[in-house]
Amino acid sequence: MRNFYLLCNTVSVRVVVLFLLALLSCCSGGRGGSAVRLGVDPNWYPLDFGNQAPYINGFAEDFLIEAAHFMGRDFVRIAVNPGDLLEGLHTGKYDAILSSMASYNFNLAKYDFTENFLHLGPVLIQPVNARYQHLSDIHGDLVGTLTNDPAILVLESYPEILLRDYPSIPELLNAVVSGEIGAALLNRIPAVNYVHDLYEGKLKITGEPLTGSGLHLIALKGKQTKLIQQFNRTLESMQEKQLPLLLRKWTLQ
Numbered sequence: 001m002r003n004f005y006l007l008c009n010t011v012s013v014r015v016v017v018l019f020l021l022a023l024l025s026c027c028s029g030g031r032g033g034s035a036v037r038l039g040v041d042p043n044w045y046p047l048d049f050g051n052q053a054p055y056i057n058g059f060a061e062d063f064l065i066e067a068a069h070f071m072g073r074d075f076v077r078i079a080v081n082p083g084d085l086l087e088g089l090h091t092g093k094y095d096a097i098l099s100s101m102a103s104y105n106f107n108l109a110k111y112d113f114t115e116n117f118l119h120l121g122p123v124l125i126q127p128v129n130a131r132y133q134h135l136s137d138i139h140g141d142l143v144g145t146l147t148n149d150p151a152i153l154v155l156e157s158y159p160e161i162l163l164r165d166y167p168s169i170p171e172l173l174n175a176v177v178s179g180e181i182g183a184a185l186l187n188r189i190p191a192v193n194y195v196h197d198l199y200e201g202k203l204k205i206t207g208e209p210l211t212g213s214g215l216h217l218i219a220l221k222g223k224q225t226k227l228i229q230q231f232n233r234t235l236e237s238m239q240e241k242q243l244p245l246l247l248r249k250w251t252l253q
Contacts, residue, residue, distance in 0.1 A: 028183050031186030034073065035074040035076050035094070036073055036075050036076065036095050037095045037096075038076065038098055038217075039080045039083050039089060039093065039096070039097040040077050040080065040097055041079075041081065041082045041230055042057055042079055043082065043216070044247060045082035046227055047120070048194065048249050049189060052189050054241065055120070055250045055251060056189070056215075056250075058104050059118065059216070059246055059249075060118070061077075062250070063117055063243075063246055064077070067234045067235075067238070070233075070234040070238065071230045071231070073230070078093070078094050080097075089218075089220060094220065095224055095227065096227060097217070097219075098216070098217055098218075100214065100216075108181070109221065110220070110221055111218045111220060111221055112218065112221055112223075112224065112225070112228045113216055113218055113228075114216045114228055114239075115232050116213075116216050116241075117209070117214070117215055118215040119188060120185060120188050120189060120209065120215065121187070121208045121210050121212065121214065122145075122151035122154060122185040122187050122191075122210050123185070123187075123188050124184075124206045124207055124210070125184045125191055125203050125204045125205055125206075126183040126184075127176060127177065127179075127202065128202060128204045130182070130183070130206075133206065134207060135154070135210070136158065138158070138161050138182060140160060140161075141161065141162065141181075141182035141183070142164050142182055143155065143162070143163060143164070143182060143183050143185060143219035144163075144165065144172050144176065144183070144184040145160050145164075145165050145166075145172070145185045145186075146166060146167070146172060148173070149186075149187075150166075151210075151211075152185075153234075154211060164180040169190060169194060170198075172184050173199055173203060176203060177199065177202050189252065190193060191205055192205065192252055217231050
């Protein structure tokens with residue numbers, strides 16, 4: 001009889017353990033896939049987000065939490081110094097990295113890129129009552145950029161636009177407000193910060209970023225094909241609802 005009770009108790013313990021394991025699996029979203037190790041430079045070098053950096057990091061963290069639910073895989077973020085980011089990827093310290101690295105041909109030969117989860121290209125800024133819908137609508141008017149800003153390259157395709165450069169963001173945007181220039185090009189993150197704060201009711205952002213630059217996931221060429229595909233499918237699924245909500249939460253839109 002004593003052996004019978006011991007057997008029952010042992011079986012009961014096993015049942016409880018199995019139940020707890022199943023409960024934990026459910027609470028974690030039922031993610032059966034292996035965790036993805038991500039190398040991340042919290043400062044996003046060579047970009048300089050200034051006082052917007054905490055918002056970028058908060059957005060990235062929330063985005064990965066949401067993406068994990070869609071993909072059925074958790075993300076483990078590994079903070080890395082910018083000089084060691086690619087080396088850690090090549091040595092297998094992590095499966096992929098988050099980066100702003102441009103998808104030039106020489107980079108595409110070595111790495112696989114996902115679509116952007118955060119677009120960073122220059123946007124068109126103009127007075128709130130202006131009617132330009134795109135750079136192609138601007139003929140013979142002045143458009144301003146920051147001195148030595150790569151956004152100048154965007155204007156090479158529009159020879160009818162006159163260019164004027166400014167040494168600082170306030171000087172650039174004040175020139176738009178005063179009517180000195182008709183519009184300005186400025187990278188999306190500082191543009192959103194300024195237009196929705198100091199220039200609220202005076203300036204507006206028109207259209208989407210004008211280049212493909214942004215933050216994306218990068219893996220070694222051919223090593224994480226399934227991950228790249230899953231990530232892109234997840235981005236597509238999040239475009240309509242989750243991404244806009246996160247962008248608004250972190251004042252990035």
